[in-house]
Amino acid sequence: MKNKFFLALTFSFALWFLCSFIGSQRKIQQSWIRINLLGYPIESVKVAVWASKTGEIPIQFEIVEKETNKIVYTSTNIKSFGSYGPFSQTARLNFSDFKSAGHFYLRVNGTVSPLLLINNDVYKGAADFCLQYMRQQRSGFNPYLKDSCHTHDGFVLYGAKAGIKDSTHFDASGGWHDASDYLQYSTTSANAAYHLLMAYRDFPQIFSDQQQANGLDGKNGLADVLDEAKWGLDWLLKMHPQKKIMFNQLADDRDHINMRIPKEDNQYGKGFERPLYFITGETQQRGKFMNNTTGTSSTAAKFTSAFNLGSVLFKDVDRDYARLLAKKAKTAYKFALQKPGVTQTASVKSPYIYAEDNWVDDMELAETSFNFGREKIDRKKITQALSYAQQESTTPWLQKDTAAHYQYYPFINLGHYEIAKQDSKGKTAINYYQQGISQVWSRAKNNAFYRGIPFIWCSNNLTVAFAMQCSWYSALSGDKTYTELEQANFDWLFGCNPWGTSMVYGLPQWGDTPSDPHSAFTHLKNYPINGGLVDGPVYTNIYKGLIGIKLNDTDEYADFQSDLAVYHDDYGDYSTNEPTMDGTASLIYLLAAKEAQAKSDHKTYSLGANIRGDSTQKKIYLVFTGDEYADGGEKISRVLAQEKVKASFFLTGNFYRNPNFQSLIKKLKNDGHYLGPHSDKHLLYCDWNKRDNLLVTKTDFETDLSNNYQAIANFGINKEAASYFLPPYEWYNQTIADWTKAQGLQLINFTPGTRSNADYTYPEMGKSYRSSDEIYRSITTFNETKPNGLNGFILLLHIGTDARRTDKFYNKLAKLITYLKKDDYKLARIDN
Numbered sequence: 001m002k003n004k005f006f007l008a009l010t011f012s013f014a015l016w017f018l019c020s021f022i023g024s025q026r027k028i029q030q031s032w033i034r035i036n037l038l039g040y041p042i043e044s045v046k047v048a049v050w051a052s053k054t055g056e057i058p059i060q061f062e063i064v065e066k067e068t069n070k071i072v073y074t075s076t077n078i079k080s081f082g083s084y085g086p087f088s089q090t091a092r093l094n095f096s097d098f099k100s101a102g103h104f105y106l107r108v109n110g111t112v113s114p115l116l117l118i119n120n121d122v123y124k125g126a127a128d129f130c131l132q133y134m135r136q137q138r139s140g141f142n143p144y145l146k147d148s149c150h151t152h153d154g155f156v157l158y159g160a161k162a163g164i165k166d167s168t169h170f171d172a173s174g175g176w177h178d179a180s181d182y183l184q185y186s187t188t189s190a191n192a193a194y195h196l197l198m199a200y201r202d203f204p205q206i207f208s209d210q211q212q213a214n215g216l217d218g219k220n221g222l223a224d225v226l227d228e229a230k231w232g233l234d235w236l237l238k239m240h241p242q243k244k245i246m247f248n249q250l251a252d253d254r255d256h257i258n259m260r261i262p263k264e265d266n267q268y269g270k271g272f273e274r275p276l277y278f279i280t281g282e283t284q285q286r287g288k289f290m291n292n293t294t295g296t297s298s299t300a301a302k303f304t305s306a307f308n309l310g311s312v313l314f315k316d317v318d319r320d321y322a323r324l325l326a327k328k329a330k331t332a333y334k335f336a337l338q339k340p341g342v343t344q345t346a347s348v349k350s351p352y353i354y355a356e357d358n359w360v361d362d363m364e365l366a367e368t369s370f371n372f373g374r375e376k377i378d379r380k381k382i383t384q385a386l387s388y389a390q391q392e393s394t395t396p397w398l399q400k401d402t403a404a405h406y407q408y409y410p411f412i413n414l415g416h417y418e419i420a421k422q423d424s425k426g427k428t429a430i431n432y433y434q435q436g437i438s439q440v441w442s443r444a445k446n447n448a449f450y451r452g453i454p455f456i457w458c459s460n461n462l463t464v465a466f467a468m469q470c471s472w473y474s475a476l477s478g479d480k481t482y483t484e485l486e487q488a489n490f491d492w493l494f495g496c497n498p499w500g501t502s503m504v505y506g507l508p509q510w511g512d513t514p515s516d517p518h519s520a521f522t523h524l525k526n527y528p529i530n531g532g533l534v535d536g537p538v539y540t541n542i543y544k545g546l547i548g549i550k551l552n553d554t555d556e557y558a559d560f561q562s563d564l565a566v567y568h569d570d571y572g573d574y575s576t577n578e579p580t581m582d583g584t585a586s587l588i589y590l591l592a593a594k595e596a597q598a599k600s601d602h603k604t605y606s607l608g609a610n611i612r613g614d615s616t617q618k619k620i621y622l623v624f625t626g627d628e629y630a631d632g633g634e635k636i637s638r639v640l641a642q643e644k645v646k647a648s649f650f651l652t653g654n655f656y657r658n659p660n661f662q663s664l665i666k667k668l669k670n671d672g673h674y675l676g677p678h679s680d681k682h683l684l685y686c687d688w689n690k691r692d693n694l695l696v697t698k699t700d701f702e703t704d705l706s707n708n709y710q711a712i713a714n715f716g717i718n719k720e721a722a723s724y725f726l727p728p729y730e731w732y733n734q735t736i737a738d739w740t741k742a743q744g745l746q747l748i749n750f751t752p753g754t755r756s757n758a759d760y761t762y763p764e765m766g767k768s769y770r771s772s773d774e775i776y777r778s779i780t781t782f783n784e785t786k787p788n789g790l791n792g793f794i795l796l797l798h799i800g801t802d803a804r805r806t807d808k809f810y811n812k813l814a815k816l817i818t819y820l821k822k823d824d825y826k827l828a829r830i831d832n
Helices: 002-028 126-136 186-202 224-239 253-257 297-313 319-338 360-369 379-391 414-422 428-444 459-477 483-493 520-525 540-545 581-599 633-643 653-657 659-670 698-713 734-742 763-768 772-785 809-822
Strands: 031-034 047-052 061-065 071-075 078-084 087-094 102-108 116-118 140-142 147-149 155-157 247-250 275-278 604-606 609-612 619-626 648-651 674-677 794-798
Touching: 031 102, 047 483, 126 186, 126 224, 126 581, 186 224, 186 247, 186 297, 186 581, 224 297, 224 319, 297 319, 297 360, 319 360, 360 379, 360 414, 379 414, 379 428, 414 428, 414 459, 428 459, 428 483, 459 483, 459 581, 483 581, 609 794, 619 633, 633 659, 633 809, 653 659, 653 698, 659 674, 674 698, 698 734, 772 809, 794 809
Parallel strands: 155 275, 619 648, 619 794, 648 674
Antiparallel strands: 031 047, 047 087, 061 071, 061 102, 078 087, 102 116, 140 147, 247 275, 604 609
16 A cells, blocks of 8 residues: 555656646747748848747847857847737847858857858759749649649630630640649739749849759750749740630639649539630629629730740740740730720639739839840830839838738739839839838838738738849849848748748758648648748738638647737648749749849859959949050050059960060059950850850860960969950850869950940941940940949950051040049959
């Protein structure tokens, strides 16, 4: 009996001790440090958020190096904000001035953050990673499943307006499934395709080529992001098969009968075909629900912009395809003008649709898209775009705390960005961006997460769009006021939020990311959906009012839910945890921008050569090349001395050895100009028409360049002092760049956009000839019409020309320098 009593007493004590321990552990974890789990570039804004359920307000925080466990940084740069959501106290911990690369932890009074990464490669490959989800969303042939689905689409509804009998078949196989269901919408697909195209246009260096056009492994000579954009464009062409025919959606919410891996669907009453909704510009009703369509503009204008941008980017890849896209852009534009207004989607069984309510933003972008790829901007298109912009200067959701599902779409006014680039003197569009940002800032500045985005359905998509708008505003205006707000929105997506989780499946691989999303791929087959951006948190009152939501598992984020907003990593919650195709496409643009920004010194590279300096700085590099002529040498030297300007001279071995040029070379050196190599014998490295075809061997290249440096050495200049190399004829390819790099040199070339490099031409050359007045105008026009003007320009001229050119451009050098100085440009050596 005693033993039993003793055992019972011992068990009770152990149970009490265990419960006390667990309870104390829970008490300990009452505070958290939220960070961007992907990490931070060295020079970026770096802010973490302290969040606590106690009344504790930190007065100091520290950074601990992972490898050594040593404190490497301590700061009191803390801004307290009080309560937010589930937390009693919150604060911003700013460590932007910590600029060491490595693996660290943030620590506050014993609370430790997740792993903190700081280096300039933290975003490397992230955009390409998210392309995995886009490929997985493909309808038709799906490269992830290595199988085909929805190959019988589709049959027409509402086609009478175009003389099409309902149930008529049109080939509409392909494109992307919209989310975890298998509906397909023209409006989201066109917007997604546009974002992918724009990502490549703005950041081509970020994207790799690892997949074939069909999405399977294997290179095809085209960046994967362009392959994906083309997949979307191909489907849009099917959705606009004739000039008077355009479809708004494929399938409807009868798709939602169950969760399944995509194959063929037969629930629409016509075999394996799914319905194609013709755009009538009028309300459409299926079952008991009617949408509020008012016109044809919103969807058709999105087609126009995507087709026009695609036409420009595919021009050098497939000219016939580019011409087809340009043609379809025009017919889509006419379709948009048929009945100005918005086209909403249709549903049958549920009230949930894409209730798009604005269309002038789509028309604004469409107008500017006709200027894509043009050397001379069509001012009429700018004027028309501005007239649309004035009708919706600020995307409406920016001013609101709530909105209907996709009520204002796209979530960013893309047209403002294009107007600002095409109309560099005008500030209207830039000011519109600022007005919208200030509306969000008025809400965001009151909480530690800088959260001013409404918690409506797909709030993460809005967050991506807003971060893009902040970034564009900063780049266009030079105003850095909202840089921390921009970074806060980006950080939110990757863990600096109340739940401490990334909103992108599998990114980063070592962090807390969605693992049980609302997706058949993961739920039924445990297939990863790498790169998918989930919807994101919603207002708690929205969540409670949605139909059919039931969590399947214990809520691991229960401690972080509040009366403000909820987020669940649970298959049963389609409102916060379902990935979307268009949101992911927008994120790909943002990630590409962030990677480029992290890696960039704002210089531009092409085929391995630096072709432009820092485009954010008003600095210009005057570069002169020479081989057999030097007639302008003395005058150029004199003008540079008078103007107190340093320039760079890239000269061949022929030039350096020419006895007639010796005194000039010595004078240029004594005056402090850069003297560098331009090859020894002025060789043509590669074919003019087939640039990849080399005309020299590696040995030829190395021997010739070595001889050039020997000639330079005669003037007391060693290789280390002349490490920038400008190729002969300004013509090279990636192989030449690689060979140059192997020599420890940096290949450079002139910045394209002006005709300065044509100052060697003479009248007998026919159409190739450019007069000095024409060359001068090309320089000033570029400066006055482009957003960044001549910032960072490598402006190439010749030190001498053939005698047949009597109109010598170097006679305008003094005038040019005066013009540039008046516009506050600093003229510098290439190595400065």
